Amino acid sequence: xxNGKMLVLNDLNVWYTPGKPVLEKLSMELGTNEVIGxxxxxxxxxxxxxxxxxGLLNTxxxxxxxxxxxxxxxxxxxxxxxxxxxxxxxHSFQFFTFREYASYVAASYGRxxxxxxxxxxxxxxxxxxxxxxxxxxxxxxxKAYLITAFALKPKLLILDEPVNGLDFxxxxxxxxxxxxxxxxxxxxxxxxxxxxxxxxxxxxxxxxQGQIKRCFAGQEIKAEKIREVLKE
Amino acid sequence: MIIFQNLSKQLFGAKYERAVKSLIxxxxxxxxxxxAGIEIAIAPSILLLTATAFSMGxxxxxxxxxxxxxxxxxxxxxxxxxxxMTFSLVLAFTSYTLITKTFFxxxxxxxxxxxxxxxxAVSLLCACNSCFSAxxxxxxxxxxxxxxxxxxxxxxIFAPIFLVRETMIICFIAFTSMLISFLRLxxxxxxxxxxxxxxxxxxxxTKGTGSIFLYLLRYLITNKNYLLNTAGxxxxxxxxxxxxxxxxxxxxxPLGFAVLCLNTPICILLSCDPGLEQAVRTLPGQAKRFxxxxxxxxxxxxxxxxSVYLISWQIGKSGVNSTEIIIALIITLQSAIxxxxxxxxxxxxxxxxxxDLWHHPRKYIVPLIMFLIAGLIGMWSISIWVLLCIxxxxxxxxxxIVRRI
Numbered sequence: 001x002x003n004g005k006m007l008v009l010n011d012l013n014v015w016y017t018p019g020k021p022v023l024e025k026l027s028m029e030l031g032t033n034e035v036i037g038x039x040x041x042x043x044x045x046x047x048x049x050x051x052x053x054x055g056l057l058n059t060x061x062x063x064x065x066x067x068x069x070x071x072x073x074x075x076x077x078x079x080x081x082x083x084x085x086x087x088x089x090x091h092s093f094q095f096f097t098f099r100e101y102a103s104y105v106a107a108s109y110g111r112x113x114x115x116x117x118x119x120x121x122x123x124x125x126x127x128x129x130x131x132x133x134x135x136x137x138x139x140x141x142x143k144a145y146l147i148t149a150f151a152l153k154p155k156l157l158i159l160d161e162p163v164n165g166l167d168f169x170x171x172x173x174x175x176x177x178x179x180x181x182x183x184x185x186x187x188x189x190x191x192x193x194x195x196x197x198x199x200x201x202x203x204x205x206x207x208x209q210g211q212i213k214r215c216f217a218g219q220e221i222k223a224e225k226i227r228e229v230l231k232e
Numbered sequence: 233m234i235i236f237q238n239l240s241k242q243l244f245g246a247k248y249e250r251a252v253k254s255l256i257x258x259x260x261x262x263x264x265x266x267x268a269g270i271e272i273a274i275a276p277s278i279l280l281l282t283a284t285a286f287s288m289g290x291x292x293x294x295x296x297x298x299x300x301x302x303x304x305x306x307x308x309x310x311x312x313x314x315x316x317m318t319f320s321l322v323l324a325f326t327s328y329t330l331i332t333k334t335f336f337x338x339x340x341x342x343x344x345x346x347x348x349x350x351x352x353a354v355s356l357l358c359a360c361n362s363c364f365s366a367x368x369x370x371x372x373x374x375x376x377x378x379x380x381x382x383x384x385x386x387x388x389i390f391a392p393i394f395l396v397r398e399t400m401i402i403c404f405i406a407f408t409s410m411l412i413s414f415l416r417l418x419x420x421x422x423x424x425x426x427x428x429x430x431x432x433x434x435x436x437x438t439k440g441t442g443s444i445f446l447y448l449l450r451y452l453i454t455n456k457n458y459l460l461n462t463a464g465x466x467x468x469x470x471x472x473x474x475x476x477x478x479x480x481x482x483x484x485x486p487l488g489f490a491v492l493c494l495n496t497p498i499c500i501l502l503s504c505d506p507g508l509e510q511a512v513r514t515l516p517g518q519a520k521r522f523x524x525x526x527x528x529x530x531x532x533x534x535x536x537x538x539s540v541y542l543i544s545w546q547i548g549k550s551g552v553n554s555t556e557i558i559i560a561l562i563i564t565l566q567s568a569i570x571x572x573x574x575x576x577x578x579x580x581x582x583x584x585x586x587x588d589l590w591h592h593p594r595k596y597i598v599p600l601i602m603f604l605i606a607g608l609i610g611m612w613s614i615s616i617w618v619l620l621c622i623x624x625x626x627x628x629x630x631x632x633i634v635r636r637i
Contacts, residue, residue, distance in 0.1 A: 056513055056514065077516050077517065077636070080515070080516035081517075087510070091505075092508050092510060093508060095447050095448075095454065096442065100437075100447075101442065102442075103441060103442035104444070104521075108515045108516055108517050109515075130437055130438045131436060132435070
């Protein structure tokens with residue numbers, strides 16, 4: 001049924017207002033240990049898609065959804081324990097420090113965080129680990145959630161606009177982390193920045209009018225080429 | 233005018249639909265109570281006092297709301313004329329306060345008592361004056377000698393309502409106060425209403441372990457409104473035995489526990505914080521990890537307030553026995569469980585400013601249930617043991633359910 005794929009979605013429809021679907025008959029397959037970039041114009045439905053996968057929306061219908069060969073419900077605890085989401089806009093747990101947040105998330109997932117000191121160093125976050133999240137700037141807040149995500153190492157890591165707000169050093173470090181994540185699992189990430197997707201992805205899915213209209217893989221993933229196709 | 237329209241649309245919706253809904257709700261409330269024939273004798277001074285004090289408090293809260301910074305950033309970025317900005321802000325917030333909050337209370341007053349047209353007009357005038365005065369006071373809050381001004385000005389507004397009770401004098405004072413507010417607002421810098429989050433010295437917390445109880449405690453301590461509400465309830469808890477103790481022959485003590493469950497701000501923490509709600513819905517196992525701790529947090533805070541009530545009862549009245557402590561535990565635990573269940577299954581969403589949350593009717597569902605329970609216990613003391621069994625069964629079944637979510 002799922003041909004060894006990690007996640008299979010067939011004909012996903014999502015709407016906020018009945019009769020006005022944001023995503024319509026969207027189908028997607030995610031393999032194991034790959035990086036998939038999701039691009040699309042503003043309003044194409046990238047964040048809606050990610051929120052649906054996260055179980056935050058309930059106004060959707062999906063013909064078939066499979067996770068590791070089993071029927072998938074987005075709000076199932078088993079699925080939640082296998083995936084972590086970094087949202088584009090996140091202001092959660094503002095009265096925790098980063099270390100408290102990370103330890104709370106680790107306890108929620110029932111696992112230990114690995115390589116966290118290395119990640120803190122890589123993202124230049126040493127000064128902010130014991131500061132309340134509400135006191136952090138946009139970029140540092142994003143780093144807090146990204147470090148937690150990479151230290152948690154879930155099978156599926158979903159990143160919505162992960163580059164937004166990061167300085168150039170941290171952006172490059174993020175690219176390294178995304179590229180080397182294949183050994184732990186799969187990353188699905190959305191971005192407006194073509195270069196970030198081209199540098200890191202095995203496959204690029206283009207979201208247009210609520211559907212995955214085009215896919216690029218291997219040698220096809222070049223910023224100029226994708227840009228040309230998008231202009232058509 | 234453009235600034236006023238822009239702000240009004242942000243507060244009332246693109247087509248002012250919220251204003252229309254509020255007005256319709258006021259009319260329905262008025263007609264429902266009036267048709268039911270409920271009549272209560274109310275002195276005119278109470279009507280004027282309520283219109284003034286309630287509107288003043290709401291206007292102050294609205295101006296102080298932390299959401300205003302986000303709402304106004306775009307407005308203040310554009311070039312504007314200072315006076316136009318000031319008066320647009322004050323008028324928009326005044327309209328918001330009157331239409332969505334004050335009119336509800338006034339509709340209630342108008343429904344239960346026959347008022348003359350003059351009295352209705354004066355109450356509206358008092359409400360408008362209190363909004364303008366609150367705005368004028370708000371512009372002075374960072375001045376060193378603001379307290380005497382508040383006391384003098386406030387005294388001038390409230391004294392005629394309490395002491396003189398002459399309509400003409402009250403109207404004269406209201407008009408004068410509005411004129412002074414107008415003159416004050418002519419001179420102020422509009423930026424006084426804009427309070428963005430300023431950069432602060434970063435304080436390090438090195439001993440935390442990711443405990444939700446600690447998290448919620450920080451939330452409570454940081455938020456002045458929540459703290460004030462809790463402190464206010466402690467004061468009420470201390471005084472209540474002396475008020476309730478006057479009723480002879482009826483067990484009114486449980487009513488006190490129900491009143492002290494009115495610490496509603498701490499019962500809407502998920503509704504208040506959409507970011508936190510998003511995270512709690514996204515992370516696994518939060519029904520157990522977050523909700524259980526949240527329930528324990530509400531229980532602890534309410535039980536602390538109840539302890540003041542019990543101590544006060546012990547000192548001032550006949551003493552407290554173990555059954556009464558059990559009643560306190562039942563009501564407090566039941567209130568905490570219901571509050572968390574409501575937050576989990578139907579949080580308040582789509583609110584515009586914090587004020588909407590603080591006065592949302594959903595907040596009062598749990599206290600209402602607690603009043604019914606307290607009444608039940610007051611009438612049939614045997615129901616204590618039935619309720620105790622229900623609460624224990626609830627805790628047991630919920631602890632099993634949350635492990636699976």
